[in-house]
Amino acid sequence: MIDLRKEFEIQGCVEVAADLSQEVFWNKFIGFIEANDWTFGGGINEIVDGFYINSDGTKGRYVLNE
Numbered sequence: 001m002i003d004l005r006k007e008f009e010i011q012g013c014v015e016v017a018a019d020l021s022q023e024v025f026w027n028k029f030i031g032f033i034e035a036n037d038w039t040f041g042g043g044i045n046e047i048v049d050g051f052y053i054n055s056d057g058t059k060g061r062y063v064l065n066e
Helices: 022-035
Strands: 052-055 057-064
Touching: none
Parallel strands: none
Antiparallel strands: 052 057
């Protein structure tokens, strides 16, 4: 039997409450994906006030400067 699959590429942002951590969001997102027997390949970036947040918590580059 041939397992026919397809993929959707996601490009966008999800706006959440300011007190929601990236870790909690990621766990809920991946939980949703896995609950539907799907897989996800990709990553996550935190954005605050239009700036990517570096791993040390400082502001990185502006999102529209790409």
